[in-house]
Amino acid sequence: MEPSPPVVFVRRHPVGGYEKTAQAHREGTLHKMLEVTGQAEGPSYDLIVIGGGSGGLAASKEAAKLGKKVMVLDFVVPTPLGTKWGLGGTCVNVGCIPKKLMHQTALLGQAIRDAPKFGWNLNEKAIKHSWDTMTEAVQNYIGSLNWGYRVSLRENSVTYENAYAEFVGPHKIKATNNKGVVKFYIAERFLIATGERPRYLGIPGDKEYCITSDDLFSLPYCPGKTLVVGASYVALECAGFLAGLGLDVTVMVRSILLRGFDQDMANKVGEYMEEHGIKFIRKYVPSKIEQIKQGTPGLLRVTAHSTEDSGVFKGEYNTVLLAIGRDACTRKIGLEKVGVKINEKTGKIPVNDEEQTNVPYIYAIGDVLEDKLELTPVAIQAGRLLVQRLYGGGKTKCDYVNVPTTVFTPMEYGACGYSEEKAIEKFGEKNIEVYHSYFWPLEWTVPSRDNNKCYAKIICSIPEKERVIGFHVLAPNAGEITQGFAAAIKCGMTKKVLDSTIGIHPVCAEIFTTLSVTKRSRANILQSGC
Incomplete structure (x- = not known):
C-alpha cells in the first residue's frame, strides 16, 4: 500500500501570496494542490523563469538538470522603431556579442593603418568598410545563437514559450503571445530575469527619430554623422567603434564619464577617445530632436541646453544614438498583484543575499536587482548558484564584489x-x-x-x-x-x-x-x- 502524500497547510500571506507551513511539506506539493482544488487554470511547474536572457536560460537549464519541471517565458517588446530579436536576451542580441564584434571591426581598421609600418604594401584607395557586410555577418551569427538556445532548452526538457508574462495572483501567471493568445500557468517558485531596456529622454522627437543600442546593431544603413547622447559604457563603446569605422562621432555628456567606474580610469578613457578624433560636448542635455530631412539616415537637428548656465547648443546629425541608461523591465509584469516590492524610482527589485524577494516564492537575478552589477556573467553565476541552493543542496552564494x-x-x-x-x-x-x-x-x-x-x-x-x-x-x-x-x-x-x-x-x-x-x-x- 502506497503511503499517503504529506498534508500541506496553506494560509494567505499578508501581501497576497501563499505561505507553506506544514512540517511534512515536500518539493512540488503546492502546485499539485492548486491543481486539485481548481485554482490552477493551466499546467503547473516547479519553476517558471520570466525572461530568456543569459541568466534566465542558465538557471532554467540548471533546474531541469536537477530533475525539476521548468518553463521559460520570454517576449521582446519591439523598440519604437520596430526592432525586435530572438531568444537569448540583451547580451546575445543587442549587447555584448554584437558590440564586441563591431569593436573588433574597428580594431581591424587600426591594424590596417599600422600594417605598412610592418612592411605590408596596401592599396589604400581600395580599402573601405561596408556597413551592410558587417551587420549581415553579425546578425547571421546572432541568429545561429538564437537557434542554439532553443535547441538547448529542448534538449534539457525545458518548456519555452515566446509570450509576455504577468503575475495575476499567488503562484499564478498569465502568458500572452504575439497573436494575443492567453494561457495561464502556476508554479511552486518563480524567477524574475527580465533585464533592462534603454531609457529615452522624454523630449520632443526622441522616440520618433532617435535610435538606441537596441536598434544600432541591426541598423539597415550606415548611421553616418552620429551624436551619441550619454556617458555610460554603452555610449562610449558605441561611439568608439563607430569612430573606428571612420564615422564623424560626437558624444554629449551630462556630467561624468562611466559613472560607477574608477574615475581616474574613466577620464583616461575619455582623453584617449578625444585624442583619436571623437568630439565631446560636456555639461549639455538635449531638449528637442527635429527631423529636417527624411531618408536613411536622413538629417536631424538637435537642440541642447547647458546644465550649468543658459547656454544653448544646436547641431545637425544623420543619427542620434541615446545611451543615457537603462530601465528595469519590472513595472508591467504584475508584481503589485503578488506584493513584490520594487524601488519605485528605479524599478529595481531589492533581494536578500540569496536573491529572494520579499515574497518568499519569488526570486530575481540579473540587471533587475537593486545595487548589483549589471553584467551577463553575474546573472549566469547568480542563476546557477540560486538553483543549486534551491534544488541541489548547494550553499554557495554569488560574489558581487570581486567581479571582473x-x-x-x-x-x-x-x-x-x-x-x-x-x-x-x-x-x-x-x-x-x-x-x-x-x-x-x-x-x-x-x-x-x-x-x-x-x-x-x-x-x-x-x-x-x-x-x-x-x-x-x-x-x-x-x-x-x-x-x-x-x-x-x-x-x-x-x-x-x-x-x-x-x-x-x-x-x-x-x-x-x-x-x-x-x-x-x-x-x-x-x-x-x-
Missing part, C-alpha cells in the same frame, strides 16, 4: 574589485596603497603611436599585508588580462605575490609584476620604451 569586467572602448578598460573612490570610502585613504604605471605595448612601438597611454593600477589594503582589492588596466586586450588576475584576487593575492611572479615578456600584463611606484609618492611613471 571590461569596457570595450578604443582603449579597452579592464577592472576587478574596488574603484579607488570606493576603496577610500570603505577602507579609508590611510589604509590603502595605490601602485601605478604607464606602459607602451611592443606592438605599438613600430607604428610609433600612443606611448604613455596604456596604464596599470592596483589598489592594496595596507592592514591586510597589501592584499589587492582593486585591479585596473587600460590596454589592448584588457579583458584577457583582467580575467586571469581576477582568479588571483579571489584567492587573496597580495602585492608581495605579484612581485614574486615572473612576468611573460614582452606582453602588456607583465607590467603588473613590476609595479613599484605609489600614487602617494607622486613619482614619475612615464615610460620611454616597452
Whole structure:
C-alpha cells in the first residue's frame, strides 16, 4: 500500500501570496494542490523563469538538470522603431556579442593603418568598410545563437514559450503571445530575469527619430554623422567603434564619464577617445530632436541646453544614438498583484543575499536587482548558484564584489574589485596603497603611436599585508588580462605575490609584476620604451 502524500497547510500571506507551513511539506506539493482544488487554470511547474536572457536560460537549464519541471517565458517588446530579436536576451542580441564584434571591426581598421609600418604594401584607395557586410555577418551569427538556445532548452526538457508574462495572483501567471493568445500557468517558485531596456529622454522627437543600442546593431544603413547622447559604457563603446569605422562621432555628456567606474580610469578613457578624433560636448542635455530631412539616415537637428548656465547648443546629425541608461523591465509584469516590492524610482527589485524577494516564492537575478552589477556573467553565476541552493543542496552564494569586467572602448578598460573612490570610502585613504604605471605595448612601438597611454593600477589594503582589492588596466586586450588576475584576487593575492611572479615578456600584463611606484609618492611613471 502506497503511503499517503504529506498534508500541506496553506494560509494567505499578508501581501497576497501563499505561505507553506506544514512540517511534512515536500518539493512540488503546492502546485499539485492548486491543481486539485481548481485554482490552477493551466499546467503547473516547479519553476517558471520570466525572461530568456543569459541568466534566465542558465538557471532554467540548471533546474531541469536537477530533475525539476521548468518553463521559460520570454517576449521582446519591439523598440519604437520596430526592432525586435530572438531568444537569448540583451547580451546575445543587442549587447555584448554584437558590440564586441563591431569593436573588433574597428580594431581591424587600426591594424590596417599600422600594417605598412610592418612592411605590408596596401592599396589604400581600395580599402573601405561596408556597413551592410558587417551587420549581415553579425546578425547571421546572432541568429545561429538564437537557434542554439532553443535547441538547448529542448534538449534539457525545458518548456519555452515566446509570450509576455504577468503575475495575476499567488503562484499564478498569465502568458500572452504575439497573436494575443492567453494561457495561464502556476508554479511552486518563480524567477524574475527580465533585464533592462534603454531609457529615452522624454523630449520632443526622441522616440520618433532617435535610435538606441537596441536598434544600432541591426541598423539597415550606415548611421553616418552620429551624436551619441550619454556617458555610460554603452555610449562610449558605441561611439568608439563607430569612430573606428571612420564615422564623424560626437558624444554629449551630462556630467561624468562611466559613472560607477574608477574615475581616474574613466577620464583616461575619455582623453584617449578625444585624442583619436571623437568630439565631446560636456555639461549639455538635449531638449528637442527635429527631423529636417527624411531618408536613411536622413538629417536631424538637435537642440541642447547647458546644465550649468543658459547656454544653448544646436547641431545637425544623420543619427542620434541615446545611451543615457537603462530601465528595469519590472513595472508591467504584475508584481503589485503578488506584493513584490520594487524601488519605485528605479524599478529595481531589492533581494536578500540569496536573491529572494520579499515574497518568499519569488526570486530575481540579473540587471533587475537593486545595487548589483549589471553584467551577463553575474546573472549566469547568480542563476546557477540560486538553483543549486534551491534544488541541489548547494550553499554557495554569488560574489558581487570581486567581479571582473571590461569596457570595450578604443582603449579597452579592464577592472576587478574596488574603484579607488570606493576603496577610500570603505577602507579609508590611510589604509590603502595605490601602485601605478604607464606602459607602451611592443606592438605599438613600430607604428610609433600612443606611448604613455596604456596604464596599470592596483589598489592594496595596507592592514591586510597589501592584499589587492582593486585591479585596473587600460590596454589592448584588457579583458584577457583582467580575467586571469581576477582568479588571483579571489584567492587573496597580495602585492608581495605579484612581485614574486615572473612576468611573460614582452606582453602588456607583465607590467603588473613590476609595479613599484605609489600614487602617494607622486613619482614619475612615464615610460620611454616597452
